[in-house]
Amino acid sequence: xxxxDLIARYFTRPVRRAALGVGDDxxxxxxxxxxxLAVSSDMLVEGRHFFADVDPAHLGHxxxxxxxxxxxxxxARPLAFTLALALPRVDAPWLQAFADGLLRLADAHQCELVGxxxxxxxxxxxxTVFGEVPTGQALLRSGARVGDDxxxxxxxxxxxxxxxxxRGRLALPPAALxxxxxxxxxxxxxxxxxxxxxxxxxxxxxxxxxLLGDLGHILKASGVGACVDATVATNLLAASAQQxxxxxxxxxxxxxxxxxxxxxxxxxxxxxxPAQQAAVQAAAQAxxxxxxxxxxxxxxxxxxxxxxxxxxxxxxFASFDHFA
Amino acid sequence: xxxxDLIARYFTRPVRRAALGVGDDxxxxxxxxxxxLAVSSDMLVEGRHFFADVDPAHLGHxxxxxxxxxxxxxxARPLAFTLALALPRVDAPWLQAFADGLLRLADAHQCELVGxxxxxxxxxxxxTVFGEVPTGQALLRSGARVGDDxxxxxxxxxxxxxxxxxRGRLALPPAALxxxxxxxxxxxxxxxxxxxxxxxxxxxxxxxxxLLGDLGHILKASGVGACVDATVATNLLAASAQQxxxxxxxxxxxxxxxxxxxxxxxxxxxxxxPAQQAAVQAAAQAxxxxxxxxxxxxxxxxxxxxxxxxxxxxxxFASFDHFA
Numbered sequence: 001x002x003x004x005d006l007i008a009r010y011f012t013r014p015v016r017r018a019a020l021g022v023g024d025d026x027x028x029x030x031x032x033x034x035x036x037l038a039v040s041s042d043m044l045v046e047g048r049h050f051f052a053d054v055d056p057a058h059l060g061h062x063x064x065x066x067x068x069x070x071x072x073x074x075x076a077r078p079l080a081f082t083l084a085l086a087l088p089r090v091d092a093p094w095l096q097a098f099a100d101g102l103l104r105l106a107d108a109h110q111c112e113l114v115g116x117x118x119x120x121x122x123x124x125x126x127x128t129v130f131g132e133v134p135t136g137q138a139l140l141r142s143g144a145r146v147g148d149d150x151x152x153x154x155x156x157x158x159x160x161x162x163x164x165x166x167r168g169r170l171a172l173p174p175a176a177l178x179x180x181x182x183x184x185x186x187x188x189x190x191x192x193x194x195x196x197x198x199x200x201x202x203x204x205x206x207x208x209x210x211l212l213g214d215l216g217h218i219l220k221a222s223g224v225g226a227c228v229d230a231t232v233a234t235n236l237l238a239a240s241a242q243q244x245x246x247x248x249x250x251x252x253x254x255x256x257x258x259x260x261x262x263x264x265x266x267x268x269x270x271x272x273x274p275a276q277q278a279a280v281q282a283a284a285q286a287x288x289x290x291x292x293x294x295x296x297x298x299x300x301x302x303x304x305x306x307x308x309x310x311x312x313x314x315x316x317f318a319s320f321d322h323f324a
Numbered sequence: 325x326x327x328x329d330l331i332a333r334y335f336t337r338p339v340r341r342a343a344l345g346v347g348d349d350x351x352x353x354x355x356x357x358x359x360x361l362a363v364s365s366d367m368l369v370e371g372r373h374f375f376a377d378v379d380p381a382h383l384g385h386x387x388x389x390x391x392x393x394x395x396x397x398x399x400a401r402p403l404a405f406t407l408a409l410a411l412p413r414v415d416a417p418w419l420q421a422f423a424d425g426l427l428r429l430a431d432a433h434q435c436e437l438v439g440x441x442x443x444x445x446x447x448x449x450x451x452t453v454f455g456e457v458p459t460g461q462a463l464l465r466s467g468a469r470v471g472d473d474x475x476x477x478x479x480x481x482x483x484x485x486x487x488x489x490x491r492g493r494l495a496l497p498p499a500a501l502x503x504x505x506x507x508x509x510x511x512x513x514x515x516x517x518x519x520x521x522x523x524x525x526x527x528x529x530x531x532x533x534x535l536l537g538d539l540g541h542i543l544k545a546s547g548v549g550a551c552v553d554a555t556v557a558t559n560l561l562a563a564s565a566q567q568x569x570x571x572x573x574x575x576x577x578x579x580x581x582x583x584x585x586x587x588x589x590x591x592x593x594x595x596x597x598p599a600q601q602a603a604v605q606a607a608a609q610a611x612x613x614x615x616x617x618x619x620x621x622x623x624x625x626x627x628x629x630x631x632x633x634x635x636x637x638x639x640x641f642a643s644f645d646h647f648a
Contacts, residue, residue, distance in 0.1 A: 025398050025528075026462070027363045041440045048445050121367075126367060135354065
């Protein structure tokens with residue numbers, strides 16, 4: 001099978017929302033008047049972002065999910081995406097499963113594959129996603145204000161528990177791993193929550209490198225500091241993990257590390273003024289996602305991590321850096 | 325140097341045309357009312373699209389040039405681009421040179437770097453470029469009509485001559501290689517010509533895989549056939565090559581292969597009705613590019629290659645396919 005057959009067989013579908021899709025030099029998109037285009041790119045590399053033996057359907061899902069998560073963090077509605085794919089060889093069953101996983105998530109978000117590139121090389125996926133947001137209404141990292149509450153969606157740390165189990169750094173019974181593994185391999189981008197938070201949240205980011213590290217980007221961009229209660233997110237994870245595995249023995253330190261610095265969660269961390277507390281919970285409920293208050297924005301620069309009694313937590317939380 | 329320092333040092337510049345650039349979850353672009361957004365993605369892999377020892381400034385240039393060429397083939401004006409970069413390691417002088425080559429070409433086209441991704445992995449570059457074109461005026465592959473003239477810009481085949489010389493398949497004196505090598509490593513995207521051809525050309529494509537192969541995409545998308553005089557493009561290349569190397573002995577077969585199936589030229593192949601002949605030459609002149617008529621669109625499907633006397637050329641022309 002050649003390059004053009006491969007594109008035609010697995011990645012070409014009737015054009016729906018785009019003016020022109022796969023198969024010309026460019027795709028053509030019409031952006032609704034009054035809307036800005038939100039754009040994000042993520043590259044996934046074998047051995048770095050996924051294991052070589054990953055289920056290709058899960059990989060297809062994740063390649064798009066991590067990009068949709070960036071749209072969610074801006075409060076943008078998904079519109080379309082491009083896929084550039086380097087493949088060591090043409091493996092028909094692998095490609096079929098990959099395309100299925102990718103396009104199933106795309107369909108769920110009415111996000112259309114409009115173009116891309118295929119080439120031979122070490123397995124590498126690059127997705128660029130496009131969304132729309134009313135001009136001036138995007139959720140930015142720079143909007144946090146002193147006194148705002150800090151929230152996180154879902155249960156950060158589940159993805160890292162699964163990763164550590166797969167790497168053999170943590171013992172998880174097979175049934176528990178089976179329950180947590182989708183959080184790592186098929187994360188749910190919080191698109192509906194991001195849309196519901198427009199006009200409610202003052203800033204937002206998605207958790208890809210770890211809750212505290214990503215919150216740090218908000219603080220830096222907003223020129224503020226924060227105090228975070230480490231026990232809140234840790235308790236969320238403890239409750240979830242214990243549902244998964246009554247028999248597993250998680251150290252408190254491990255749980256706290258996973259919850260606060262685990263990464264790969266694709267939950268949203270966001271801030272909102274205290275007056276928006278009810279609106280935040282309404283947005284969470286409307287989008288079927290939990291939002292939990294974990295701290296408050298403060299004037300003093302830096303991030304202070306405390307326990308339930310307000311005492312400083314000594315533990316060091318390293319955020320993920322691809323070149324550290 | 326960490327991931328965020330790397331982005332800040334080499335790839336973050338003041339935002340100009342975008343509403344929001346590098347450093348948030350998404351970039352935000354405003355698309356001019358009445359315009360469609362043209363989008364294209366290309367991935368470059370070491371060993372496949374460039375040699376490991378390529379000058380990083382040339383690589384930066386080429387990564388963007390091949391994408392701008394897709395905008396040119398649609399008649400779209402460059403607006404912005406994202407860059408996703410997998411690097412084996414952080415090599416400061418390499419990154420500085422790469423960013424210089426990339427951003428110099430970007431500045432020349434007022435095309436702004438608005439976002440992207442960096443990660444560790446085998447060297448891989450993925451650029452996604454955005455342009456604007458008035459709604460309904462994009463040059464498509466599907467617009468060729470029976471009776472249209474077929475043109476090519478510049479001198480297709482020069483890039484392939486340089487490639488074959490670098491691979492040791494062809495003997496070129498060092499001075500000649502030095503003259504032809506920029507055509508391979510720093511191709512000129514025909515953006516100005518693409519813009520000038522709006523309303524003049526009936527279809528267009530850029531030559532990445534080879535003149536005849538890429539023309540074939542136009543014919544297929546337009547449901548027509550064509551007759552191409554092989555001697556015209558071959559003579560263009562012969563004249564250019566002999567300027568480069570009076571002493572080199574190019575076989576006629578080699579020149580014809582390079583001109584008609586060489587690939588990596590990033591020239592435009594386009595069609596236009598005979599009534600537009602003067603307008604085509606005016607567009608070429610206005611954009612400082614040569615446009616040469618090489619054939620005509622015919623009703624019978626398929627591509628017929630003839631010599632100057634109209635006799636069929638027996639030679640087989642294989643277009644480049646990444647998985648063939």
